[in-house]
Amino acid sequence: MQSRLLPLLLLAATAFTPATLSAQANSAPHLEKRGQATQLVVDGQPFLMLAGELNNSSSSSLSFMQPIWPRLAADHLNTVITPLTWELIEPTEGNYDFALVDGLLAQARANHEKIVFLWLASWKNGKSSYPPLWVKQDTKRFPRVERADGTKVDILSPASDALRDADARAYAALMAHIRTADTPQHTVLMMQVENEVGVLGDTRDHSAAANKAFNSPVPSELTAYLKAHKSDLEHELLTLWVSHGEKTSGTWPEIFGESPRTDEIFMAWNYARFIHVVTAKGKAAYDIPMYVNTWLGGGESQPGNYPSGGPQPRVIDIWKAAGSALDIYSPDLYDAAFASWCQRYHRPDNPLFMPETNGGANGAANVYYAVGEHAAIGFSPFAIDWPYQPGNPPDVWSEPAAASKSRVPPPQLATSYGVLAQITPQILDAQTRGQVHGFLLDKNHPSQDFTLGNYIAHVSLDEIFGFHGEGNGFGLILSTGPNEFLGAGQGFRVSFSPITPGKGQVGVATVDEGSFDNGKWIPGRRLNGDENDQGLFWRFDWLSEHIEKATVYQFQ
Ligand code: DGJ
Numbered sequence: 001m002q003s004r005l006l007p008l009l010l011l012a013a014t015a016f017t018p019a020t021l022s023a024q025a026n027s028a029p030h031l032e033k034r035g036q037a038t039q040l041v042v043d044g045q046p047f048l049m050l051a052g053e054l055n056n057s058s059s060s061s062l063s064f065m066q067p068i069w070p071r072l073a074a075d076h077l078n079t080v081i082t083p084l085t086w087e088l089i090e091p092t093e094g095n096y097d098f099a100l101v102d103g104l105l106a107q108a109r110a111n112h113e114k115i116v117f118l119w120l121a122s123w124k125n126g127k128s129s130y131p132p133l134w135v136k137q138d139t140k141r142f143p144r145v146e147r148a149d150g151t152k153v154d155i156l157s158p159a160s161d162a163l164r165d166a167d168a169r170a171y172a173a174l175m176a177h178i179r180t181a182d183t184p185q186h187t188v189l190m191m192q193v194e195n196e197v198g199v200l201g202d203t204r205d206h207s208a209a210a211n212k213a214f215n216s217p218v219p220s221e222l223t224a225y226l227k228a229h230k231s232d233l234e235h236e237l238l239t240l241w242v243s244h245g246e247k248t249s250g251t252w253p254e255i256f257g258e259s260p261r262t263d264e265i266f267m268a269w270n271y272a273r274f275i276h277v278v279t280a281k282g283k284a285a286y287d288i289p290m291y292v293n294t295w296l297g298g299g300e301s302q303p304g305n306y307p308s309g310g311p312q313p314r315v316i317d318i319w320k321a322a323g324s325a326l327d328i329y330s331p332d333l334y335d336a337a338f339a340s341w342c343q344r345y346h347r348p349d350n351p352l353f354m355p356e357t358n359g360g361a362n363g364a365a366n367v368y369y370a371v372g373e374h375a376a377i378g379f380s381p382f383a384i385d386w387p388y389q390p391g392n393p394p395d396v397w398s399e400p401a402a403a404s405k406s407r408v409p410p411p412q413l414a415t416s417y418g419v420l421a422q423i424t425p426q427i428l429d430a431q432t433r434g435q436v437h438g439f440l441l442d443k444n445h446p447s448q449d450f451t452l453g454n455y456i457a458h459v460s461l462d463e464i465f466g467f468h469g470e471g472n473g474f475g476l477i478l479s480t481g482p483n484e485f486l487g488a489g490q491g492f493r494v495s496f497s498p499i500t501p502g503k504g505q506v507g508v509a510t511v512d513e514g515s516f517d518n519g520k521w522i523p524g525r526r527l528n529g530d531e532n533d534q535g536l537f538w539r540f541d542w543l544s545e546h547i548e549k550a551t552v553y554q555f556q
Pocket residue numbers: 056125195196332356382
């Protein structure tokens with residue numbers, strides 16, 4: 001017995017030595033399953049990216065960026081999603097220029113910002129405008145996608161090993177440089193590989209090489225994956241496969257049928273194979289989380305109207321079957337159906353990260369939902385530097401003038417980030433315990449129930465004496481103890497009932513508004529009377545975003 005315990009004791013004794021702890025703190029940024037959530041861990045601590053993505057060309061010039069960094073920091077961003085382009089990094093073949101990378105790292109650090117770099121290389125928005133000229137001009141070595149009618153389009157073909165190897169070489173050189181330039185600082189948290197890939201203008205590549213592959217047997221790695229994952233395949237993919245006889249060998253049309261959906265699956269496999277190789281080469285040089293993003297094709301839209309082959313929810317399994325180098329499949333979520341896309345991308349094997357989305361009032365509300373309800377590791381409105389460019393109107397994403405007749409100013413992303421930054425430690429802790437919920441409320445969806453600890457929390461649009469606020473409600477609530485809660489947001493109220501029926505009623509004991517200053521709670525007003533509807537509700541009025549603590553009690 002003793003001899004069996006000894007190795008365990010030794011393990012326990014060595015598990016927390018200072019050397020091990022500092023090794024963990026020094027390890028590169030990585031994803032870690034922590035309790036019920038997968039989180040980004042930076043220098044040994046979980047990290048929530050309150051981020052924004054720059055306009056495409058801003059980071060090509062250090063002097064252009066210089067005045068922008070402090071503005072972003074003042075708006076409570078902790079991370080900036082920053083393009084890096086193949087054309088500027090390898091202007092002539094084999095000659096790399098990393099001066100811009102070093103300059104951006106220095107600027108970010110001077111402003112206490114983290115970076116997620118975008119590798120804009122073979123493809124951006126389906127097209128191929130970012131490869132260097134020596135790639136663009138060489139159509140023999142680097143062939144283009146062909147439409148069914150034989151016309152060539154300005155999209156590099158993913159069926160090209162020469163392109164894959166050239167892209168991967170440059171990406172690996174970049175990652176080797178970042179590893180050297182960014183250890184031990186860890187300014188760079190993650191990498192996006194390419195941008196919104198897929199064929200536009202047709203459902204698939206019809207070049208001779210692509211046609212040959214399309215009419216050849218589907219690779220056995222893919223059919224084996226379908227078989228092994230049948231019980232948890234995405235339902236559209238499963239339906240397509242099963243409705244064509246659930247075959248485990250045959251050509252693409254034989255296994256999936258003749259349709260635009262099959263073309264999309266075929267392109268997904270081709271892009272995924274290519275990008276997994278590029279990603280793996282980059283990771284071999286420096287292993288930090290790497291992801292791809294998606295131009296979403298909603299509703300009945302046909303592949304080719306949106307990039308065919310990108311990681312739409314219906315083909316994420318195809319991407320996963322093609323390799324394991326990529327860590328995250330991300331939506332660029334501009335669609336109004338925000339919650340349902342979050343639900344499709346947040347899977348047990350895929351944490352939610354949103355590299356592009358709307359800012360403005362929508363973003364200010366949506367970030368609560370993504371972080372609170374889907375343990376998003378980061379949220380990042382696009383064109384974040386737009387208002388700081390000379391001559392631009394204040395907010396590219398502003399609501400149309402007619403919608404702003406309200407007496408209450410629309411919510412601001414910077415305010416939401418300021419609030420969420422204060423309670424980030426509590427959010428990250430509650431994510432691991434599965435004890436946080438986020439919500440978006442409006443006239444069509446005015447209430448929602450959640451289980452939180454021993455209670456059911458009934459969340460609804462705020463109302464007092466039958467008087468409703470102007471606008472929508474949004475926020476998150478989390479438990480901090482058996483009868484204690486923390487919440488943030490605007491325009492909602494919460495009542496509680498016991499999770500076990502027959503256990504009496506639940507009253508709101510105390511509500512305190514306040515803020516956190518470097519983790520220390522600074523209480524404001526004690527909210528009672530009308531402000532908690534005479535003890536019935538934990539209220540967040542519709543006038544502004546705020547943070548509140550509440551305690552509850554039970555009575556018969
Ligand atoms: C999505 C792309 O990924 C971005 O780079 C940018 O082009 C936006 N669309 C523009 O809305």
